[in-house]
Amino acid sequence: MSESLIASDRRVSAVRSAQTVAAWVDRTGHGWIRLNGADRLDLLHRLTTNDLTGMQPGNGRQTVLLTEKARIIDVVTVLQHTDHAHLIVAPGNTATVVSWLKKYIIMDDVRVSDRTAEVRMLEVMGPRSADVVRQLTGLDVAALAKTDWKLAEDLGLTVVRMPSSCEVSYWILGSSEAVENVANTLKAQGDDLPELTAPEEEYLRVTAGMGRLGHEWSDAYNPLEAGLLHLTSFTKGCYIGQEVVARLDSYNKVKQRVMALVGPAEVAVADEVVADGASVGRVTSVVRSMDGQRMIALAYIRGEHANVGTQIGVQHQGALVYMTIHLPPVEEPVNA
Numbered sequence: 001m002s003e004s005l006i007a008s009d010r011r012v013s014a015v016r017s018a019q020t021v022a023a024w025v026d027r028t029g030h031g032w033i034r035l036n037g038a039d040r041l042d043l044l045h046r047l048t049t050n051d052l053t054g055m056q057p058g059n060g061r062q063t064v065l066l067t068e069k070a071r072i073i074d075v076v077t078v079l080q081h082t083d084h085a086h087l088i089v090a091p092g093n094t095a096t097v098v099s100w101l102k103k104y105i106i107m108d109d110v111r112v113s114d115r116t117a118e119v120r121m122l123e124v125m126g127p128r129s130a131d132v133v134r135q136l137t138g139l140d141v142a143a144l145a146k147t148d149w150k151l152a153e154d155l156g157l158t159v160v161r162m163p164s165s166c167e168v169s170y171w172i173l174g175s176s177e178a179v180e181n182v183a184n185t186l187k188a189q190g191d192d193l194p195e196l197t198a199p200e201e202e203y204l205r206v207t208a209g210m211g212r213l214g215h216e217w218s219d220a221y222n223p224l225e226a227g228l229l230h231l232t233s234f235t236k237g238c239y240i241g242q243e244v245v246a247r248l249d250s251y252n253k254v255k256q257r258v259m260a261l262v263g264p265a266e267v268a269v270a271d272e273v274v275a276d277g278a279s280v281g282r283v284t285s286v287v288r289s290m291d292g293q294r295m296i297a298l299a300y301i302r303g304e305h306a307n308v309g310t311q312i313g314v315q316h317q318g319a320l321v322y323m324t325i326h327l328p329p330v331e332e333p334v335n336a
Contacts, residue, residue, distance in 0.1 A: 011203075012290055014194040018166045018204060022126035024186050025196040027171060028179075031094030032119040033087040035101075037109040040085050044078060047104055047240050049223055051233040055080040060147030060160060064223045064231050065100060066241030070248070071219040072226060073100060075211070079149055079160065086115075088160075088171075090213035104240075120179035123162065124186075125169040125204075132193065133159055133170045136182055141170055157182070165208035203287045206298055209260060209328020215269070215284045216258055216298060224254045225300065256281060259306050260330045261297040262289075263323030267314045273299050274313045274320065280305045283314060290332050297323070 017023045035044070045052040050063035059080050065073040074097055077088040089097045094116050101112050124132050130142040137152040141159055144150065149160040157174040172182055186193055196204075209227075211217045216226055223232050224245065232245060248254050261267070261283070273281035281301035289296055297314075305312060311322045 008292065011197075011200055013191065014196055014200050015203060015290065017191075017194050018126045018196060018200075020127065021193075022124060022128045022132050023166075023194050023196050024122055024124045024132075025201045026183070027121035027123050028119075029091040030116075030121055031087070031089035031091070031097065031114070032116045032121075032173070033089060033094060033098060033101075034113045034115045035085045035087065036083070036111045036113075039108040039110050041078075041080065043101070043105065043108050043110050044085070044087075045236070046238070047101070048076070049228070049232040049239060049241075049245070051236040052078060053236070057082045058148055058150065060149050062147055062163070062231050064228055065097060066223065066239075066245075067219060068240060068244075070222045070241035070244035072213075072217045072221055072223060072228075073097065073219065074213055075217055075228065075231070077147055077160070077162070079147075079158075088121075090217075093213060118175065119173055120176045121171055121173045122179060122183060122186075123169055123171050125164050125166040127167045129166075129168055129170055133172070136172070136185060144170075155181075163210070165204040165210050199287070202285075203290075203296075206285045206287045207260075207296055207328075207330045207332065209258065209298065209330070211258070211298075212285070216300075221256075221300065222248065222254075224248055225256050225258070227258050254303065256300045256302050257306055258284070258298055258328070259301050259308075260326040260328045261299050261312070261314065261323035262294055262326055262330060263314075263321065264294055265314075265316070265321035265323070267295050267297055267316050267321065267323065272315045273301055273305075274315055275305045280312075295323070296330055298328070301325070 041052050048063035048065050061078050064075050074089050074093050079086040133141050139150050144161040156178040160171045162169045162171050271283040272279045281299050283297050283299045285298040287296050308327050313320045
């Protein structure tokens with residue numbers, strides 16, 4: 001069997017394991033920020049889109065950090081502890097988030113520190129992932145609400161239930177040594193519990209329609225365009241960017257939305273989506289289908305052109321190609 005066929009078979013097997021049983025991926029590199037001080041949640045509540053009131057130790061919440069013009073800085077996960085909080089932020093974005101938070105600390109009792117170098121992270125995903133996590137940590141996490149967390153004190157590990165491209169996911173965080181022990185246990189299970197490569201994990205993300213910083217989430221877009229309405233409170237009062245978000249919602253001024261595009265032709269990130277000779281959007285993520293015959297993309301498309309089941313043009317390397325618009329997620333046959 002050729003190397004390309006072996007690689008293709010491996011890709012299908014790993015992805016299907018994540019979708020039907022479980023798989024894992026290394027998440028080390030995501031930022032880990034610690035906030036101390038009595039005003040830590042109050043500060044985050046005033047700076048981000050979601051309502052963070054009432055959080056207790058063990059609770060987590062995702063929220064969006066915005067510029068004054070309501071453009072996305074990051075989608076962060078807040079973990080509340082008894083005397084501090086942690087933020088999980090996108091890879092490479094820690095310095096930006098720390099700087100933004102410190103900009104608004106005036107009289108607040110808040111101290112911010114970058115602890116990324118102290119932590120390793122990995123994700124176990126799939127329908128059976130709670131069973132895998134219980135075997136690894138001894139914790140029963142099946143009933144955890146999304147973004148809530150538990151501590152395995154004897155192992156020095158924190159387990160957080162996170163939004164998933166594969167039904168359910170848990171992130172395991174701890175010191176490099178503690179998480180390395182977990183990773184070695186997972187690696188010992190081989191193909192029964194595969195470690196996903198970056199392209200395999202990206203395929204799962206894109207077909208699920210999940211955003212990522214630098215792709216669907218950036219300072220070119222606002223949270224309503226990005227499909228982050230569920231992380232946006234319209235009742236909590238002011239936060240940075242709130243006036244713009246409220247105006248967009250009140251006057252139905254959300255001009256574009258994230259859609260999936262599927263077609264046989266090559267397309268690439270940053271290609272323009274066109275209709276009637278005019279630019280109406282831009283491709284933000286692209287992967288190849290399981291059978292290798294199609295491209296699956298995420299793209300921002302102006303609302304009047306975002307019609308499911310219709311074809312739309314994409315300008316790629318000087319040629320106009322056509323793709324069919326889908327509402328994410330994009331499902332492929334299990335035996336593809």
